Amino acid sequence: MALDKNTVDQIATLARLSVDADDNAAYQDELGQILALVDQLDAAATGDVAPLAHPLELTARLRADEVSETDQRDAFQATAPAVASGYYLVPKVID
Amino acid sequence: MYLNTLVAQARALAAGEISSTELTRLHLDRCQQLDSRLNAIITLSAETALAQAEAADARRAAGQAGPLTGIPLLHKDIFCTQGVRTSCGSRMLDNFVAPYDATVVRRLQDAGMVMLGKTNMDEFAMGSSNETSYYGPVTNPWRAQTVPGGSSGGSAAAVAARLAAAATGTDTGGSIRQPAALCGITGIKPTYGRVSRYGMIAFASSLDQAGPMTRTAEDAALLLSAMSGFDPLDSTSIERDSEDYSAQLGDSLEGLTLGLPKEFFGAGLHPDVAAAIETAAAELEKLGARLKEITLPNSSLGIPAYYVVAPAEASSNLARFDGVRYGYRCADPADLQDLYCRSRSEGFGREVKRRIMIGTYALSSGYYDAYYLKAQQVRRLIRDDFQRAFEAVDVILGPTTPAPAFGLNEKTADPVSMYLNDIYTVTANLAGLPAMSLPAGFSGELPIGMHLIGNYFSEGRLLNVAHRYQQVTDWHERVPEGCE
Amino acid sequence: MEWETVIGLEIHVQLNTKSKIFSGSSTAYGAEPNSQASAVDLGLPGVLPVLNREVVRKAVKFGLAINAELAGQSVFARKNYFYPDLPKGYQISQYELPIVGRGAIDIDLPDGTRKTINITRAHLEEDAGKSIHDLYSDSTAVDLNRAGTPLVEIVSEPEMRSAAEAAAYMKTLHALVRYLDISDGNMQEGSFRCDANVSVRPAGSEQFGTRAELKNLNSFRFVEQAINYEVERQIALIESGGEVIQETRLYDPNKGETRSMRGKEQAHDYRYFPDPDLLPVDIDDSFIEEIRAELPELPAARRQRFIEQYELSDYDSGVLTASRELADYFETSVTTAGGHAKVCANWTMGELSAALNRDGVELSRSTVSARQLGELVARIQDQTISGKIAKTVFDALWNGEGEVDQVIEDRGLKQVTDTGAIEQLVDDVIAANPDQCEQYRNGNDKVLGYLVGQAMKQSQGKANPQQVNELLRQKLD
Known part of the structure; x- marks a missing residue:
């Protein structure tokens, strides 16, 4: 299945990637090739086969409700792009 | 000494023939000498390595050394390492230093191993040639202008070139096995959930699994025993004690049934690879195994x-x-x-x-x-195919890749042809099965990999088959030119 | 035209666990920014979520309390979108297979009738952090302490027909989560938050109108105000030929109106899929039974018991069981008083509630404890003090002047029961009011009340009114 320009733009918006006009054309081509490969799935006789999300189909192991973390803010923020007074900063969001 | 295997290095350390500090310096020097040619390493952490080596020597002096204490290794740059940059081969994390260790890193460090540095890889483990790395491609030690495979291409090239006896890798669709095959080394992807994913930067969470990349199955067994085991920090980690894989290596292959899926020997398989795998199968038959043709109808x-x-x-x-x-x-x-x-x-x-x-x-x-x-439905069909096959056979055997290593830039323009490199390996990830690749011949100067797939938790059996094969062959002992 | 209002509520309840839903960070409120955000909460590379057992237990508790279908297996899913206070670029939530399925809860309406509201589902999810827009002039500041706090989102069927019903439903749920001790219900701190889906349709119509989603309704009052405003707006819009559009509207409590957030949100496509880092949660029968055994008495059952055990009216029982704290308070006072439930109920709903309201104090901070109120009632019943004097004692207790008996003693409020003293008092009153005595003797019984009053006044309220009454009759008859 081929993708059109609009679809590529929509996907890029959802994924927060900038795609200019040249990129868009290239993506249409490359993603179209990959989708052609993926479309081989259509041939699979899946009927009402249950989807397999995890190979071993185990169930969750639950953790005790205990506070085990300590404040590591300084270590975590050491490589952060922009912080002030312990906050992470981003360009102002107009609400 | 650097030419020795993990097991040999362990023996030398235990006998006091060499100290960890000496062994570490030797490997650091070698990395510095050879890596300009290979580009297998993103970050060499000499200072940390020497400090760890000293600690290992002290531990040995105190009589508290384990089998891996003091042995240097390299980690794929997908594993978070506290204090040493973890880039995942991406510009995105070029400046990222994790304030924590991945569980795999922690376990091997606890065993006393010395981290020499972090290996090159396809960006975020997405690739089969190591050409998508922000830090540039890795060269296959066997031939210039040739890819080492990917995504654990740096680890594979480093072990093949004897920069270290062992390296860690991760495998989402073949990223341990395919580069292992292309570089002529041994690599195993364990059962999904056998090795903790904590601190390993996620590519595809339900497929990712870490494993050892070494020269021999014997080394892989030793390393995998130390890497694996239950981790409460990973919800998908299996509550099962780690096993001593080394103990099973010598088991006889008498009565073992090897399944050869006809789908793995069809069109698109390079004739040299086909011939090498058939010869390897015959070799295993001589060791007592029975061969049986099987079918995995959904593998395409x-x-x-x-x-x-x-x-x-x-x-x-x-x-x-x-x-x-x-x-x-x-x-x-x-x-x-x-x-x-x-x-x-x-x-x-x-x-x-x-x-x-x-x-x-x-x-x-x-x-x-x-x-x-x-x-996800197809995933179940694929798993069911394997389960049916394992009713009749113990281990599945085939080629790891359709062809030996290809040229640099040969497939970068065509993503789909690149993806087809993993045609034999992805199904084990989709089904969560353990699988490994080991050297089984050459096509010209380029190595060929044999692929073994086992049922859940049969890592010991796979390593046993590989070890017995390596006892009667010498493909794994060959050294690339210039790396002697 | 007659219009009918249709309301469905989505209520987010913060669960009161010690640690977060997927990490070992503290959930305590009000810490320094980002000091309670661990590697998992921050979405650092490679780290993984592990589910908190207590979160699952509390959700199941809620499910049992609303008689809900409890899933055999419950699955966590990722809801993908970008926002600065959503660290991983997705929220771990539930989509298919939520932990709590269909259930129901009864609410009391203002007109005294009762209505059943069906609950569609309740699912677990992690809270986001906080974006603070007014701290810096050209930056938004992000605090991720709240990220990963466990929430249960309770989704009702669109079965409420007025703002008052919606508020009643919200209050009933609020009381329930506090009864169950699964949330502190603190609305100021955002532990109990509400979104409302509101639409109108011609009365009698089967079809739903287009709905607006109202956000930011974090008090019972705001819910009523916002819904009423929105209903008026929609009706006015339709009646003037306009059309309601499906959108999210923000309630502004200062202006008392809702305004459109149109254009300020991106088109969403959340791309839900099962979170591959987490395995399905198995809710088996033994797990459910273990939790059922720990379930406290629920509001409806407790109310019924109050009617039967204490012979209270349905209304009084309803008031007293509206919150677990109030019901506990009442029952403690009855125990201390050694019975006399009706008197305890009157004091709890009367003097105590009035004082709390007047001074704007939460019951948990009341200076008059349940034990003290019980002792006070006991002193009325054993005739140490009269009911009237008891109000003086209550005020003293409210002002923190000590214990019941001590206040009675210090202030000399003890009732006079000494026959000699009362006889003297009665004689004085008869002597001082010859005319009234005459009237009584001539058959005007009502005058007796006046004479008793005079005696009580003279004793400053301390004489036992019963004794005064009897003696007066003896002497005049």
Whole structure:
């Protein structure tokens, strides 16, 4: 299945990637090739086969409700792009 | 000494023939000498390594050394290492230093191993040639201008070139086994959930699994025993004690049934590879194994299913790289959306963006059922094929890759032909089965890999088959020219 | 035209666990920014979520309390979108297979009738952090302490027909989560938050109108105000030929109106899929039974018991069981008083509630404890003090002047029961009011009340009114 320009733009918006006009054309081509490969799935006789999300189909192991973390803010923020007074900063969001 | 295996180095350390500090210096020197040619290493952490080596020597002096204490190794740069940069082969994390260790790193460190540095890899483990790395491609030690495979290409090239006796790798669709095959070394991807994923940067969470890359099965067994085991920090980690894989290595192959899937020997398989695998199968027959042709009818759906599941999970796993809390942030963002879009577009390389786009599309409204759900259904069909096969055979044998290593830039323009490199390996990931690759011959100067797939938790059996084969062959002892 | 209002509520309840839903960070409120955000909460590379057992237990508790279908297996899913206070670029939530399925709850309406509201589902999810827009002039500041706090989102069927019903439903749920001790219900701190889906349709119509989603309704009062405003707006819009559009509207409590958030949100496509980092949660029968055994008495059952055990009216029982704290308070006072439930109920709903309201104090901070109120009632019943004097004692207790008996003693409020003293008092009153005595003797019984009053006044309220009454009769008859 081929993708059109609009679809590529929509996907890029959802994924927060900038795609200019040249990129868009290239993506249409490359993603179209990959989708052609993926479309081989259509041939699979899946009927009402249950989807397999995890190979071993185990169930969750639950953790005790205990506070085990300590404040590591300084270590975590050491490589952060922009912080002030312990906050992470981003360009102002107009609400 | 650097030519020795892990087991041999362990013996020398135990006998006091060499100290960990000496062994570490030897390997650091070798990395510095040879890596300009290979580009297998992103970060060499000499200072940390020597400190760890000293600690290992002290531990040995105190009589508290284990079998791996003092042995140097390299970690794939996908594992978080406290205090040493973890880039995942991406510009996005070029400046990222994790304040924590991956469980795999922690376990091997606890065993006393010495980390020499971090190996090159395809960006975020997305690739089969190591050409998508932000730090440039890795050269296959066996031939210049040739890829080592990927995504654990740096680890494979480093072990093949004897920069270290062992390296860690991760395998989402073949990323341990395919480069192991292309570089002529031994690598095993364990059962899903056998090795903790904590601190290993996620590509596709339901497929990713870490494993050892070594020269021999004997070394892999030793390392895997130390790496694996239950980890409460990973919800998908299996509550099962680690095993002593070394203990099973010498078991007889008498009465073992090896299954050869006819789908793995069809069109598209390089004749040299086909011949090498047939010879290897015959060798195993001589060791007492029985050969049996089997069928895995849905195996051709492996690649299509994989290229839905893996990108879908990746598109979500990689959303955290947004330029807000760590990693790359673009210069002078105009507003929040500009910050997101430019940080991600400038921070990620082309292949990563391609997969994020495909994954986003596959999960998007109106396409989920046709792609993601369908792929997960196919996943069950593939698993059921294997389960049927394992009713008749103990281990499945085939080629790891359709062909030996290919040339640099040969496939970069055609993503689909690149993806087909993993045609034999992805199904084990989709089904969560343990699988390994080991050297089984050459095509010209390029190595050929034999692929073994076992049932859940049969790592010991796979390593046993590989070890017995390596006792009667010498493919794994060959050294690339210039690396002697 | 007659219009009918249709309302469905989505209520987010913060669960009161010690640690977060997927990490070992503290959930305590009000810490330094980002000091309670661990590697998992921050979405650092490679780290993984592990589910908190207590979160699952509390959700199941809620499910049992509303008689809900409890899933055999419950699955966590990722809801993908970008926002600065959403660290991973997705929220771990539930989509298909939520932990709590269909259930129902009864609410009391203002007109005294009762109505059943069906609950569609309740699912678990992690809270986001906080974006603070007014701290810096050209940046938004992000605090991720709240990220990963466990929430249960309770989704009702669109079965409420007025703002008052919606508020009643919200109050009933609020009381329930506090009864169950699954949330502190603190609305100021955002532990109990509400979104409302509101639409109108011609009365009698089967079809739903287009709905607006109202956000930011974090008090019972705001819910009523916002819904009433929105209903008026929609009706006016339709009646003037306009059309309601499906959108999210923000309630502004200062202006008392809702305004459109149109254009300020991106088109969403959340791309839900099962979170591959987490395995399905198995909710088996033994797990459910273990939790059922720990379930406290629920509001409806407790109310019924109050009617039967204490012979209270349905109304009084309803008031007293509206919150677990109030019901506990009442029952403690009855135990201390050694019975006399009706008197305890009157004091709890009367003097105590009035004082709390007047001074704007939460019951948990009341200076008059349940034990003290019980002792006070006991002193009325054993005739140490009269009911009237008891109000003086209550005020003294409210002002923190000590214990019941001590206040009675210090202030000399003890009732006079000494026959000699009362006889003297009665004689004085008869002597001082010859005319009234005459009237009584002539058959005007009502005058006796006046004479008793005079005696009580003279004793400053301390004489036992019963004794005064009897003696007066003896002497005049």
